[in-house]
Amino acid sequence: MSLLDDKFTILTEEPAHGFVRPYWVQTLEGLKGQLYWFEVHSPEARTAFHRYKNAIRRLEGQGFLPSGVLVSANPGRYYVFWPEQPKIALKSRRLKPILEALEPFGYQESDLEATEVNGRPLVGKLRPQIAGTSRPDLASALPPTPQATPVQEPSTKVEMPRKSSPPHPTHPGAKARAEQHVLRANWLGWLPGLLMLALGGIALWQAANHYLNPPQYVLPDLVGKTPRQALEAVRAYGLKVEFAEGSDVSLPKDQILEQTPDPGTRVKPGRRLELVINKPRFGSVPTVSGRSLEDARQALEAAGYRVAGITRIASGDTADTVLSSIPREGQPLRPGEGVRLLVSTGTRPPVRETLLPDLTGLTEEEARYILTVAELQAQVVRVASGAPDGLVVGQEPGPGVVLPRETVVRVVVAAQPVATLPKAAPFAPPRLEPPPPPEPAPTPTPAPTNPDVNQPTPPPAPTGPQERRVNVSYTLPEDIPNAVVVITVQDEVLVNTVFEGPVQQPWSFSQEIVVRGSAVLRVVVNGQQVLESPL
Numbered sequence: 001m002s003l004l005d006d007k008f009t010i011l012t013e014e015p016a017h018g019f020v021r022p023y024w025v026q027t028l029e030g031l032k033g034q035l036y037w038f039e040v041h042s043p044e045a046r047t048a049f050h051r052y053k054n055a056i057r058r059l060e061g062q063g064f065l066p067s068g069v070l071v072s073a074n075p076g077r078y079y080v081f082w083p084e085q086p087k088i089a090l091k092s093r094r095l096k097p098i099l100e101a102l103e104p105f106g107y108q109e110s111d112l113e114a115t116e117v118n119g120r121p122l123v124g125k126l127r128p129q130i131a132g133t134s135r136p137d138l139a140s141a142l143p144p145t146p147q148a149t150p151v152q153e154p155s156t157k158v159e160m161p162r163k164s165s166p167p168h169p170t171h172p173g174a175k176a177r178a179e180q181h182v183l184r185a186n187w188l189g190w191l192p193g194l195l196m197l198a199l200g201g202i203a204l205w206q207a208a209n210h211y212l213n214p215p216q217y218v219l220p221d222l223v224g225k226t227p228r229q230a231l232e233a234v235r236a237y238g239l240k241v242e243f244a245e246g247s248d249v250s251l252p253k254d255q256i257l258e259q260t261p262d263p264g265t266r267v268k269p270g271r272r273l274e275l276v277i278n279k280p281r282f283g284s285v286p287t288v289s290g291r292s293l294e295d296a297r298q299a300l301e302a303a304g305y306r307v308a309g310i311t312r313i314a315s316g317d318t319a320d321t322v323l324s325s326i327p328r329e330g331q332p333l334r335p336g337e338g339v340r341l342l343v344s345t346g347t348r349p350p351v352r353e354t355l356l357p358d359l360t361g362l363t364e365e366e367a368r369y370i371l372t373v374a375e376l377q378a379q380v381v382r383v384a385s386g387a388p389d390g391l392v393v394g395q396e397p398g399p400g401v402v403l404p405r406e407t408v409v410r411v412v413v414a415a416q417p418v419a420t421l422p423k424a425a426p427f428a429p430p431r432l433e434p435p436p437p438p439e440p441a442p443t444p445t446p447a448p449t450n451p452d453v454n455q456p457t458p459p460p461a462p463t464g465p466q467e468r469r470v471n472v473s474y475t476l477p478e479d480i481p482n483a484v485v486v487i488t489v490q491d492e493v494l495v496n497t498v499f500e501g502p503v504q505q506p507w508s509f510s511q512e513i514v515v516r517g518s519a520v521l522r523v524v525v526n527g528q529q530v531l532e533s534p535l
Helices: 043-061 092-105 131-141 149-164 174-212 227-233 293-302 364-373
Strands: 008-013 020-027 032-038 070-074 077-083 112-117 120-126 240-246 256-260 272-278 306-313 322-326 338-344 353-355 377-384 392-396 402-404 408-415 467-475 482-490 495-504 508-516 520-525 528-534
Touching (some): 043 070, 043 077, 043 092, 077 120, 227 272, 293 338, 306 364, 322 364, 338 364, 364 392, 364 408, 482 508
Parallel strands (some): 240 272, 306 338, 377 408
Antiparallel strands (some): 008 020, 020 032, 070 077, 112 120, 256 272, 353 402, 482 520, 520 528
16 A cells, blocks of 8 residues: 555545645554645645645644644645544534634635534634635736727727718728727737736746756855854755754863764755754763772773772772772763772781872872871972972882881972062162170079089970870771761861771771870761760
8 A cells, every 4th residue: 555755554545636636544553534735846836735734823823723633844745634533513603713713814614624622613624725726826917808898999980980871882991901900909908918928927937947946055064163153054055954962071062063964965945954062971980999900990991981090008808909989989070081999909907007009190189088098197298390280299208118007108299380570689788787795604503512412303394285195996887888987086286087988897996096185086977977075
Protein backbone atom coordinates (compact mmCIF):
# COMPACT_ATOMS: atom_id res chain seq x y z
CA MET A 1 0.00 0.00 0.00
CA SER A 2 1.19 3.51 -0.80
CA LEU A 3 2.36 5.93 1.86
CA LEU A 4 2.04 9.71 1.93
CA ASP A 5 4.95 11.54 3.60
CA ASP A 6 5.95 8.21 5.21
CA LYS A 7 3.14 8.77 7.74
CA PHE A 8 -0.21 7.98 6.11
CA THR A 9 -1.42 4.78 4.42
CA ILE A 10 -3.79 5.49 1.50
CA LEU A 11 -7.10 3.66 1.93
CA THR A 12 -9.07 5.31 -0.87
CA GLU A 13 -8.30 8.07 -3.35
CA GLU A 14 -10.96 10.52 -4.54
CA PRO A 15 -10.94 12.41 -7.86
CA ALA A 16 -8.75 15.49 -7.88
CA HIS A 17 -10.33 18.96 -7.82
CA GLY A 18 -7.93 21.30 -9.52
CA PHE A 19 -4.72 21.31 -7.54
CA VAL A 20 -6.29 19.53 -4.51
CA ARG A 21 -6.41 15.73 -4.30
CA PRO A 22 -8.49 14.24 -1.41
CA TYR A 23 -7.46 10.93 0.23
CA TRP A 24 -8.98 8.75 2.90
CA VAL A 25 -5.93 7.65 4.91
CA GLN A 26 -4.83 5.90 8.08
CA THR A 27 -1.90 6.94 10.30
CA LEU A 28 0.77 4.55 11.54
CA GLU A 29 -1.00 4.59 14.93
CA GLY A 30 -4.27 3.40 13.29
CA LEU A 31 -6.10 6.77 13.24
CA LYS A 32 -8.28 7.24 10.12
CA GLY A 33 -9.25 10.53 8.55
CA GLN A 34 -9.47 12.84 5.51
CA LEU A 35 -6.27 14.25 3.97
CA TYR A 36 -6.24 17.10 1.43
CA TRP A 37 -3.04 17.09 -0.63
CA PHE A 38 -2.15 20.34 -2.44
CA GLU A 39 -0.11 20.30 -5.67
CA VAL A 40 1.47 23.73 -5.19
CA HIS A 41 3.03 24.48 -8.56
CA SER A 42 1.58 27.91 -9.24
CA PRO A 43 0.97 31.17 -7.40
CA GLU A 44 -2.77 30.45 -7.53
CA ALA A 45 -2.32 27.12 -5.72
CA ARG A 46 0.10 28.64 -3.20
CA THR A 47 -2.40 31.41 -2.38
CA ALA A 48 -5.19 28.88 -1.92
CA PHE A 49 -3.14 26.68 0.39
CA HIS A 50 -1.94 29.51 2.62
CA ARG A 51 -5.47 30.92 2.87
CA TYR A 52 -6.67 27.46 3.88
CA LYS A 53 -3.80 27.07 6.37
CA ASN A 54 -4.40 30.52 7.92
CA ALA A 55 -8.08 29.73 8.37
CA ILE A 56 -7.15 26.55 10.26
CA ARG A 57 -4.67 28.48 12.42
CA ARG A 58 -7.42 30.99 13.21
CA LEU A 59 -9.72 28.16 14.33
CA GLU A 60 -6.95 26.66 16.45
CA GLY A 61 -6.17 29.99 18.10
CA GLN A 62 -9.82 30.46 19.14
CA GLY A 63 -10.25 26.87 20.36
CA PHE A 64 -12.54 25.61 17.57
CA LEU A 65 -10.21 22.86 16.32
CA PRO A 66 -10.22 19.25 17.61
CA SER A 67 -7.02 17.45 18.55
CA GLY A 68 -5.10 15.53 15.91
CA VAL A 69 -5.37 18.01 13.04
CA LEU A 70 -2.00 18.12 11.23
CA VAL A 71 -0.89 20.90 8.85
CA SER A 72 2.27 20.41 6.74
CA ALA A 73 3.78 23.34 4.82
CA ASN A 74 7.14 21.79 3.89
CA PRO A 75 8.37 22.14 0.28
CA GLY A 76 6.76 19.38 -1.79
CA ARG A 77 4.56 18.27 1.14
CA TYR A 78 1.62 20.66 1.42
CA TYR A 79 -1.33 18.91 3.05
CA VAL A 80 -3.85 19.00 5.92
CA PHE A 81 -5.00 15.89 7.78
CA TRP A 82 -8.40 15.85 9.51
CA PRO A 83 -8.93 12.90 11.91
CA GLU A 84 -12.29 11.18 11.69
CA GLN A 85 -14.88 12.92 13.90
CA PRO A 86 -18.59 12.22 14.47
CA LYS A 87 -20.59 14.61 12.30
CA ILE A 88 -23.17 16.55 14.37
CA ALA A 89 -25.79 18.94 13.01
CA LEU A 90 -25.62 22.10 15.07
CA LYS A 91 -27.91 25.11 15.01
CA SER A 92 -26.75 28.27 13.29
CA ARG A 93 -26.57 30.25 16.53
CA ARG A 94 -24.01 27.77 17.92
CA LEU A 95 -21.98 27.94 14.71
CA LYS A 96 -22.00 31.74 14.67
CA PRO A 97 -18.62 32.18 16.50
CA ILE A 98 -17.00 29.68 14.11
CA LEU A 99 -18.42 31.39 11.02
CA GLU A 100 -17.24 34.78 12.31
CA ALA A 101 -13.71 33.37 12.67
CA LEU A 102 -13.81 32.02 9.08
CA GLU A 103 -15.45 35.08 7.52
CA PRO A 104 -12.16 36.92 6.66
CA PHE A 105 -11.08 33.87 4.63
CA GLY A 106 -14.30 33.48 2.63
CA TYR A 107 -15.48 30.18 4.16
CA GLN A 108 -19.18 29.56 4.84
CA GLU A 109 -21.29 27.06 6.74
CA SER A 110 -21.52 24.79 3.69
CA ASP A 111 -17.71 24.41 3.67
CA LEU A 112 -17.43 22.76 7.08
CA GLU A 113 -18.59 19.72 9.02
CA ALA A 114 -19.32 20.43 12.67
CA THR A 115 -18.71 18.21 15.67
CA GLU A 116 -18.98 18.62 19.42
CA VAL A 117 -16.64 17.75 22.30
CA ASN A 118 -17.74 18.24 25.95
CA GLY A 119 -20.58 20.49 24.82
CA ARG A 120 -18.30 22.81 22.79
CA PRO A 121 -18.87 23.13 19.03
CA LEU A 122 -15.80 22.35 16.92
CA VAL A 123 -14.93 22.11 13.24
CA GLY A 124 -14.57 18.41 12.40
CA LYS A 125 -13.54 19.09 8.82
CA LEU A 126 -13.05 22.18 6.66
CA ARG A 127 -13.15 21.63 2.90
CA PRO A 128 -10.74 23.81 0.91
CA GLN A 129 -12.25 26.29 -1.56
CA ILE A 130 -10.93 25.55 -5.02
CA ALA A 131 -13.06 27.77 -7.21
CA GLY A 132 -13.46 30.41 -4.54
CA THR A 133 -9.74 31.06 -4.44
CA SER A 134 -9.02 30.98 -8.14
CA ARG A 135 -11.89 32.71 -9.95
CA PRO A 136 -11.95 35.96 -7.98
CA ASP A 137 -8.21 36.29 -8.41
CA LEU A 138 -8.41 35.85 -12.14
CA ALA A 139 -11.44 38.14 -12.42
CA SER A 140 -9.66 40.86 -10.49
CA ALA A 141 -6.56 40.53 -12.66
CA LEU A 142 -8.43 40.91 -15.96
CA PRO A 143 -10.17 44.11 -17.20
CA PRO A 144 -13.90 44.17 -17.82
CA THR A 145 -14.86 42.21 -20.93
CA PRO A 146 -15.93 44.63 -23.73
CA GLN A 147 -19.62 44.37 -24.55
CA ALA A 148 -21.47 45.02 -27.80
CA THR A 149 -22.24 48.62 -26.85
CA PRO A 150 -19.11 50.17 -28.42
CA VAL A 151 -19.74 48.18 -31.62
CA GLN A 152 -23.45 48.92 -31.88
CA GLU A 153 -23.11 52.71 -31.62
CA PRO A 154 -21.30 53.12 -34.98
CA SER A 155 -23.57 50.60 -36.68
CA THR A 156 -26.65 52.40 -35.40
CA LYS A 157 -25.41 55.68 -36.67
CA VAL A 158 -24.81 54.17 -40.10
CA GLU A 159 -27.99 52.07 -40.44
CA MET A 160 -30.53 54.58 -39.12
CA PRO A 161 -30.12 56.97 -42.05
CA ARG A 162 -30.54 54.04 -44.41
CA LYS A 163 -33.97 53.28 -42.90
CA SER A 164 -35.16 56.85 -43.50
CA SER A 165 -33.60 57.34 -46.94
CA PRO A 166 -33.37 55.27 -50.07
CA PRO A 167 -30.24 53.37 -50.89
CA HIS A 168 -27.50 54.99 -52.84
CA PRO A 169 -26.33 52.60 -55.52
CA THR A 170 -23.88 55.19 -56.75
CA HIS A 171 -21.74 54.68 -53.54
CA PRO A 172 -20.95 50.96 -53.26
CA GLY A 173 -17.96 51.50 -50.85
CA ALA A 174 -20.02 53.11 -48.07
CA LYS A 175 -20.92 49.77 -46.54
CA ALA A 176 -17.32 48.56 -46.61
CA ARG A 177 -16.10 51.73 -44.92
CA ALA A 178 -18.71 51.31 -42.19
CA GLU A 179 -17.58 47.72 -41.54
CA GLN A 180 -13.95 48.85 -41.30
CA HIS A 181 -14.97 51.49 -38.80
CA VAL A 182 -16.75 48.86 -36.68
CA LEU A 183 -13.69 46.55 -36.74
CA ARG A 184 -11.40 49.41 -35.77
CA ALA A 185 -13.68 50.27 -32.85
CA ASN A 186 -13.71 46.59 -31.71
CA TRP A 187 -9.88 46.42 -31.81
CA LEU A 188 -9.49 49.58 -29.78
CA GLY A 189 -11.90 48.18 -27.16
CA TRP A 190 -9.97 44.89 -26.80
CA LEU A 191 -6.51 46.46 -26.75
CA PRO A 192 -6.39 47.36 -22.98
CA GLY A 193 -7.60 43.90 -22.01
CA LEU A 194 -5.00 42.19 -24.18
CA LEU A 195 -2.29 44.41 -22.73
CA MET A 196 -3.29 43.58 -19.14
CA LEU A 197 -3.46 39.88 -20.03
CA ALA A 198 0.08 40.01 -21.42
CA LEU A 199 1.40 41.75 -18.30
CA GLY A 200 -0.34 39.19 -16.10
CA GLY A 201 1.20 36.36 -18.09
CA ILE A 202 4.67 37.85 -17.66
CA ALA A 203 4.18 38.23 -13.91
CA LEU A 204 2.85 34.69 -13.67
CA TRP A 205 5.87 33.37 -15.60
CA GLN A 206 8.29 35.22 -13.32
CA ALA A 207 6.56 33.90 -10.18
CA ALA A 208 6.56 30.32 -11.49
CA ASN A 209 10.22 30.59 -12.50
CA HIS A 210 11.14 31.89 -9.01
CA TYR A 211 9.22 29.05 -7.37
CA LEU A 212 10.57 26.27 -9.61
CA ASN A 213 14.12 27.70 -9.66
CA PRO A 214 14.71 29.30 -6.22
CA PRO A 215 18.01 31.11 -5.61
CA GLN A 216 20.94 29.26 -4.08
CA TYR A 217 23.27 30.54 -1.36
CA VAL A 218 26.74 29.44 -0.25
CA LEU A 219 26.91 28.74 3.49
CA PRO A 220 29.62 30.71 5.33
CA ASP A 221 31.85 29.23 8.04
CA LEU A 222 29.92 29.73 11.31
CA VAL A 223 32.19 27.68 13.61
CA GLY A 224 33.58 29.89 16.39
CA LYS A 225 30.81 32.50 16.13
CA THR A 226 28.07 33.24 18.64
CA PRO A 227 24.45 32.28 17.87
CA ARG A 228 23.55 35.94 17.27
CA GLN A 229 26.40 36.38 14.79
CA ALA A 230 25.40 33.18 12.98
CA LEU A 231 21.76 34.24 12.65
CA GLU A 232 22.79 37.62 11.29
CA ALA A 233 25.05 35.93 8.71
CA VAL A 234 22.25 33.72 7.26
CA ARG A 235 19.24 35.95 7.92
CA ALA A 236 18.56 36.60 4.21
CA TYR A 237 18.88 32.92 3.19
CA GLY A 238 15.46 31.79 4.42
CA LEU A 239 16.90 28.73 6.24
CA LYS A 240 15.40 26.77 9.13
CA VAL A 241 18.02 27.18 11.87
CA GLU A 242 18.04 24.57 14.64
CA PHE A 243 20.32 24.55 17.69
CA ALA A 244 21.81 21.59 19.59
CA GLU A 245 24.08 21.47 22.65
CA GLY A 246 27.65 20.17 22.83
CA SER A 247 30.42 20.25 25.46
CA ASP A 248 34.04 21.32 25.01
CA VAL A 249 35.61 22.72 28.19
CA SER A 250 38.61 24.04 26.24
CA LEU A 251 36.46 26.53 24.27
CA PRO A 252 34.35 29.49 25.44
CA LYS A 253 30.72 29.03 26.40
CA ASP A 254 27.97 29.72 23.79
CA GLN A 255 30.37 29.30 20.88
CA ILE A 256 29.37 27.32 17.78
CA LEU A 257 31.27 24.01 17.67
CA GLU A 258 29.84 22.41 14.50
CA GLN A 259 27.45 23.17 11.65
CA THR A 260 25.46 20.96 9.29
CA PRO A 261 25.64 21.34 6.24
CA ASP A 262 29.36 22.16 6.10
CA PRO A 263 30.71 25.60 5.11
CA GLY A 264 30.74 26.16 1.34
CA THR A 265 27.61 24.05 0.70
CA ARG A 266 25.04 25.50 -1.70
CA VAL A 267 21.58 25.62 -0.10
CA LYS A 268 18.12 26.81 -1.11
CA PRO A 269 15.56 28.63 1.04
CA GLY A 270 13.78 26.29 3.45
CA ARG A 271 16.84 24.08 4.01
CA ARG A 272 17.57 23.00 7.61
CA LEU A 273 20.76 24.37 9.20
CA GLU A 274 21.85 22.69 12.46
CA LEU A 275 24.29 24.53 14.77
CA VAL A 276 25.91 22.89 17.83
CA ILE A 277 26.38 25.40 20.70
CA ASN A 278 29.06 24.87 23.32
CA LYS A 279 27.68 24.25 26.82
CA PRO A 280 30.73 23.00 28.78
CA ARG A 281 29.93 20.52 31.54
CA PHE A 282 32.34 20.01 34.47
CA GLY A 283 32.69 16.78 36.42
CA SER A 284 33.77 16.03 40.00
CA VAL A 285 36.60 13.97 41.45
CA PRO A 286 35.33 10.42 42.12
CA THR A 287 35.76 8.58 45.42
CA VAL A 288 39.19 6.89 45.44
CA SER A 289 40.03 6.60 49.16
CA GLY A 290 40.11 3.00 50.33
CA ARG A 291 40.61 1.62 46.81
CA SER A 292 43.70 0.00 45.42
CA LEU A 293 45.98 2.13 43.28
CA GLU A 294 44.93 0.36 40.08
CA ASP A 295 41.18 0.67 40.89
CA ALA A 296 41.63 4.36 41.65
CA ARG A 297 43.47 4.89 38.37
CA GLN A 298 40.62 3.20 36.40
CA ALA A 299 37.98 5.21 38.27
CA LEU A 300 39.75 8.47 37.42
CA GLU A 301 40.12 7.50 33.75
CA ALA A 302 36.44 6.51 33.57
CA ALA A 303 35.52 9.96 34.97
CA GLY A 304 37.73 11.68 32.39
CA TYR A 305 40.73 12.47 34.61
CA ARG A 306 44.32 11.27 34.87
CA VAL A 307 46.78 10.51 37.69
CA ALA A 308 49.07 13.54 37.97
CA GLY A 309 51.37 12.06 40.62
CA ILE A 310 51.63 9.59 43.48
CA THR A 311 52.87 10.47 46.97
CA ARG A 312 53.58 7.49 49.23
CA ILE A 313 53.44 7.86 53.00
CA ALA A 314 53.78 5.36 55.82
CA SER A 315 50.46 3.97 56.99
CA GLY A 316 49.05 0.85 58.61
CA ASP A 317 46.81 0.23 55.57
CA THR A 318 47.59 -2.39 52.95
CA ALA A 319 50.32 -1.46 50.50
CA ASP A 320 49.15 0.49 47.42
CA THR A 321 45.93 1.53 49.16
CA VAL A 322 44.81 5.08 48.28
CA LEU A 323 44.42 7.19 51.43
CA SER A 324 43.20 10.43 49.84
CA SER A 325 43.47 12.62 46.74
CA ILE A 326 44.32 16.18 45.76
CA PRO A 327 41.86 17.75 44.87
CA ARG A 328 39.65 15.99 47.36
CA GLU A 329 36.71 13.78 46.42
CA GLY A 330 33.61 15.56 45.15
CA GLN A 331 35.36 18.79 44.18
CA PRO A 332 34.53 20.11 40.65
CA LEU A 333 37.29 19.67 38.08
CA ARG A 334 37.63 20.12 34.34
CA PRO A 335 37.77 16.87 32.35
CA GLY A 336 41.32 15.93 31.44
CA GLU A 337 42.88 17.54 34.54
CA GLY A 338 45.26 15.61 36.82
CA VAL A 339 44.60 14.26 40.32
CA ARG A 340 47.44 13.52 42.80
CA LEU A 341 47.00 10.41 44.97
CA LEU A 342 48.25 9.74 48.52
CA VAL A 343 49.12 6.03 48.68
CA SER A 344 50.07 3.85 51.64
CA THR A 345 53.49 2.14 51.66
CA GLY A 346 52.09 -0.74 53.69
CA THR A 347 54.60 -0.32 56.50
CA ARG A 348 53.55 1.09 59.84
CA PRO A 349 56.23 3.45 61.19
CA PRO A 350 57.24 3.45 64.84
CA VAL A 351 54.80 5.02 67.21
CA ARG A 352 56.78 8.21 67.45
CA GLU A 353 58.25 8.38 63.94
CA THR A 354 56.99 9.09 60.43
CA LEU A 355 58.50 9.12 56.94
CA LEU A 356 58.94 12.58 55.37
CA PRO A 357 57.59 12.54 51.76
CA ASP A 358 58.95 14.51 48.81
CA LEU A 359 57.23 17.93 48.69
CA THR A 360 59.14 19.50 45.80
CA GLY A 361 56.92 20.59 42.90
CA LEU A 362 53.71 20.77 44.98
CA THR A 363 51.79 23.89 45.81
CA GLU A 364 51.91 25.31 49.32
CA GLU A 365 48.39 24.10 50.07
CA GLU A 366 49.19 20.56 48.88
CA ALA A 367 52.42 20.44 50.93
CA ARG A 368 50.60 21.57 54.10
CA TYR A 369 47.95 18.90 53.56
CA ILE A 370 50.51 16.10 53.06
CA LEU A 371 52.48 17.13 56.17
CA THR A 372 49.27 17.15 58.20
CA VAL A 373 48.46 13.60 57.07
CA ALA A 374 52.04 12.59 57.95
CA GLU A 375 51.55 14.20 61.41
CA LEU A 376 54.30 16.76 60.82
CA GLN A 377 54.23 20.54 61.16
CA ALA A 378 54.99 22.94 58.33
CA GLN A 379 57.13 26.04 58.62
CA VAL A 380 56.75 27.93 55.33
CA VAL A 381 59.59 30.18 54.21
CA ARG A 382 59.09 32.31 51.10
CA VAL A 383 62.08 33.12 48.91
CA ALA A 384 62.34 35.06 45.67
CA SER A 385 62.53 32.60 42.78
CA GLY A 386 61.87 32.34 39.08
CA ALA A 387 59.50 29.40 39.72
CA PRO A 388 55.72 29.97 39.71
CA ASP A 389 54.42 31.76 42.76
CA GLY A 390 53.37 29.41 45.59
CA LEU A 391 55.34 26.36 44.28
CA VAL A 392 57.51 24.35 46.71
CA VAL A 393 61.16 24.58 45.56
CA GLY A 394 62.87 22.96 48.55
CA GLN A 395 62.45 21.33 51.96
CA GLU A 396 64.52 20.74 55.06
CA PRO A 397 65.06 17.91 55.99
CA GLY A 398 65.06 16.22 52.60
CA PRO A 399 62.61 13.51 51.46
CA GLY A 400 62.84 9.97 52.83
CA VAL A 401 64.02 11.00 56.31
CA VAL A 402 62.36 9.31 59.28
CA LEU A 403 61.31 12.01 61.75
CA PRO A 404 59.53 12.03 65.08
CA ARG A 405 55.93 13.06 64.75
CA GLU A 406 55.07 16.72 65.25
CA THR A 407 58.54 17.63 63.93
CA VAL A 408 58.68 21.01 62.21
CA VAL A 409 59.61 20.73 58.50
CA ARG A 410 60.97 23.80 56.77
CA VAL A 411 59.13 24.25 53.43
CA VAL A 412 60.71 26.67 50.95
CA VAL A 413 58.02 28.28 48.73
CA ALA A 414 58.74 30.39 45.66
CA ALA A 415 57.62 34.02 45.71
CA GLN A 416 57.78 36.55 42.95
CA PRO A 417 60.40 39.24 43.73
CA VAL A 418 58.98 42.72 44.19
CA ALA A 419 61.19 45.77 43.53
CA THR A 420 60.27 49.22 44.86
CA LEU A 421 61.80 52.47 43.73
CA PRO A 422 62.81 54.97 46.44
CA LYS A 423 60.94 58.22 46.35
CA ALA A 424 64.03 60.19 47.39
CA ALA A 425 67.80 59.73 47.53
CA PRO A 426 68.83 56.44 49.16
CA PHE A 427 71.24 58.27 51.49
CA ALA A 428 70.05 60.20 54.51
CA PRO A 429 71.35 63.76 54.77
CA PRO A 430 74.37 64.06 57.14
CA ARG A 431 73.72 65.53 60.53
CA LEU A 432 75.78 66.11 63.64
CA GLU A 433 74.93 64.04 66.67
CA PRO A 434 76.35 64.44 70.20
CA PRO A 435 78.78 61.77 71.33
CA PRO A 436 77.25 58.99 73.40
CA PRO A 437 77.52 59.42 77.19
CA PRO A 438 80.20 57.38 78.92
CA GLU A 439 79.13 54.04 80.31
CA PRO A 440 78.93 53.89 84.10
CA ALA A 441 81.63 51.94 85.88
CA PRO A 442 80.49 48.53 87.11
CA THR A 443 79.71 48.36 90.82
CA PRO A 444 81.91 45.77 92.53
CA THR A 445 80.08 42.90 94.14
CA PRO A 446 80.73 42.72 97.86
CA ALA A 447 82.52 39.60 98.97
CA PRO A 448 80.65 37.24 101.25
CA THR A 449 81.21 37.75 104.93
CA ASN A 450 82.16 34.13 105.37
CA PRO A 451 84.17 32.98 102.39
CA ASP A 452 84.35 29.46 103.75
CA VAL A 453 80.57 28.90 103.34
CA ASN A 454 79.37 28.16 99.75
CA GLN A 455 75.97 29.75 99.20
CA PRO A 456 73.81 28.18 96.38
CA THR A 457 72.95 30.35 93.38
CA PRO A 458 69.15 30.87 93.10
CA PRO A 459 67.52 29.49 89.84
CA PRO A 460 66.28 32.03 87.27
CA ALA A 461 62.64 32.97 87.50
CA PRO A 462 60.37 31.52 84.78
CA THR A 463 59.59 33.96 81.99
CA GLY A 464 56.48 32.30 80.48
CA PRO A 465 53.98 29.41 80.72
CA GLN A 466 55.44 26.20 81.99
CA GLU A 467 55.84 23.31 79.55
CA ARG A 468 54.27 19.99 80.39
CA ARG A 469 53.54 16.73 78.58
CA VAL A 470 49.97 15.51 78.12
CA ASN A 471 48.44 12.49 76.41
CA VAL A 472 45.92 13.15 73.57
CA SER A 473 43.65 10.21 72.66
CA TYR A 474 40.40 9.76 70.68
CA THR A 475 38.48 6.76 69.27
CA LEU A 476 36.12 7.07 66.30
CA PRO A 477 32.57 5.91 67.22
CA GLU A 478 31.49 2.58 65.73
CA ASP A 479 28.41 4.07 64.01
CA ILE A 480 30.64 6.18 61.75
CA PRO A 481 32.24 3.90 59.07
CA ASN A 482 34.62 6.56 57.72
CA ALA A 483 35.17 10.24 58.30
CA VAL A 484 37.54 13.18 58.08
CA VAL A 485 38.91 13.85 61.57
CA VAL A 486 40.69 17.01 62.77
CA ILE A 487 42.25 16.99 66.28
CA THR A 488 43.66 20.27 67.65
CA VAL A 489 45.17 21.30 71.00
CA GLN A 490 45.12 24.98 72.00
CA ASP A 491 47.45 26.11 74.79
CA GLU A 492 48.45 29.57 75.98
CA VAL A 493 50.92 30.01 73.10
CA LEU A 494 49.49 28.44 69.90
CA VAL A 495 46.90 26.15 68.33
CA ASN A 496 48.51 22.84 67.35
CA THR A 497 46.81 20.51 64.82
CA VAL A 498 47.92 17.08 65.99
CA PHE A 499 45.93 15.12 63.37
CA GLU A 500 43.92 15.87 60.20
CA GLY A 501 42.88 13.46 57.49
CA PRO A 502 40.46 10.73 56.36
CA VAL A 503 40.11 7.62 58.54
CA GLN A 504 38.19 4.32 58.43
CA GLN A 505 36.88 1.93 61.07
CA PRO A 506 38.39 0.75 63.33
CA TRP A 507 40.43 3.84 64.19
CA SER A 508 41.80 5.39 67.34
CA PHE A 509 44.40 8.04 68.06
CA SER A 510 46.80 8.37 71.00
CA GLN A 511 49.83 10.62 71.24
CA GLU A 512 51.83 12.45 73.87
CA ILE A 513 52.52 16.12 73.13
CA VAL A 514 54.08 19.11 74.85
CA VAL A 515 51.82 22.04 75.85
CA ARG A 516 52.55 25.37 77.53
CA GLY A 517 50.27 26.34 80.36
CA SER A 518 46.59 25.40 80.26
CA ALA A 519 45.36 23.55 77.16
CA VAL A 520 42.04 22.50 75.54
CA LEU A 521 41.47 19.45 73.29
CA ARG A 522 39.01 19.84 70.37
CA VAL A 523 37.89 17.06 67.96
CA VAL A 524 36.01 17.81 64.67
CA VAL A 525 34.43 14.92 62.72
CA ASN A 526 33.11 15.60 59.20
CA GLY A 527 33.07 19.33 59.83
CA GLN A 528 31.23 19.17 63.19
CA GLN A 529 32.86 19.57 66.62
CA VAL A 530 32.16 16.48 68.72
CA LEU A 531 34.55 16.96 71.68
CA GLU A 532 36.05 19.85 73.69
CA SER A 533 37.90 18.94 76.86
CA PRO A 534 40.60 20.60 79.00
CA LEU A 535 43.92 18.84 79.28
